[in-house]
Amino acid sequence: HFMVGHRVTYYIFTDRPADVPSVPLAEGRQLVVLEVRNYARWQDVSMHRMEMISNFSRQRFLHEVDYLVCVDVDMKFSDHVGVEILSPLFGTLHPGFYRAARQDFTYERRPQSQAYIPRDEGDFYYAGGFFGGLVVEVLQLTTACHQAMVVDRANGIEAVWHDESHLNRYLLYHKPTKVLSPEYLWDERMLQRPPFLRKLCYVAVPKNHAEIRN
Ligand SMILES: CC(=O)N[C@H]1[C@@H](OP(=O)(O)OP(=O)(O)OC[C@H]2O[C@@H](n3ccc(=O)[nH]c3=O)[C@H](O)[C@@H]2O)O[C@H](CO)[C@H](O)[C@@H]1O
Numbered sequence: 602h603f604m605v606g607h608r609v610t611y612y613i614f615t616d617r618p619a620d621v622p623s624v625p626l627a628e629g630r631q632l633v634v635l636e637v638r639n640y641a642r643w644q645d646v647s648m649h650r651m652e653m654i655s656n657f658s659r660q661r662f663l664h665e666v667d668y669l670v671c672v673d674v675d676m677k678f679s680d681h682v683g684v685e686i687l688s689p690l691f692g693t694l695h696p697g698f699y700r701a702a703r704q705d706f707t708y709e710r711r712p713q714s715q716a717y718i719p720r721d722e723g724d725f726y727y728a729g730g731f732f733g734g735l736v737v738e739v740l741q742l743t744t745a746c747h748q749a750m751v752v753d754r755a756n757g758i759e760a761v762w763h764d765e766s767h768l769n770r771y772l773l774y775h776k777p778t779k780v781l782s783p784e785y786l787w788d789e790r791m792l793q794r795p796p797f798l799r800k801l802c803y804v805a806v807p808k809n810h811a812e813i814r815n
């Protein structure tokens with residue numbers, strides 16, 4: 602379903618390269634396994650994606666591709682996702698909050714954190730699991746989010762929704778040039794699909810959170 606008819610490189614970040622299955626790919630597609638370190642806490646694995654994307658962007662993505670689409674690994678493409686998503690910088694509405702009022706967004710609300718957003722600010726609540734854009738834009742976003750998390754750690758604070766909180770803060774003050782609907786990120790276990798969403802393009806795969814997280 603993903604970018605059919607276009608050249609695609611799948612960069613897989615993993616601490617277990619040997620476990621990446623070999624998948625037959627159509628012409629013009631390649632899979633690149635990037636070995637990264639592990640972290641004991643799932644929150645750290647999730648947050649350090651910002652650092653990994655930042656580093657690999659500078660080292661290779663800038664020279665290898667035009668756009669980056671950064672997605673969670675525990676989801677699958679289930680309908681057409683094509684070049685309609687591309688723009689210099691894009692984010693996706695979190696499916697749990699696209700109808701919520703601004704004051705109910707689960708932004709980081711403690712001013713001590715670098716991810717802090719005051720109650721009277723904020724455009725949307727973006728999902729951590731689907732963002733992207735031109736490599737240079739994603740490099741700036743991921744570098745800023747990683748730096749913010751380094752500062753938080755030094756100050757003994759961790760944002761309520763980890764990398765997602767920092768993504769939200771970044772996209773508030775660096776407006777995206779495109780915002781994708783929750784059709785591009787959905788969880789059928791958590792949410793009932795409203796009838797006006799006719800297709801779901803990228804959906805969570807059921808997993809045992811307790812087992813994986815602890
Ligand atoms: C769909 C969506 O918007 N998901 C966001 C949401 O969490 P989720 O509940 O979807 O978090 P999650 O368990 O999927 O973890 C985020 C991602 O980190 C990676 N990972 C995590 C743990 C691990 O042991 N190994 C591993 O590879 C993997 O790519 C995974 O998909 O909130 C997280 C921060 O709290 C991130 O912002 C996720 O992007």
Ligand SMILES: [Mn+2]
Nearest residue numbers: 673674675730
């Ligand atoms: Mn996920």
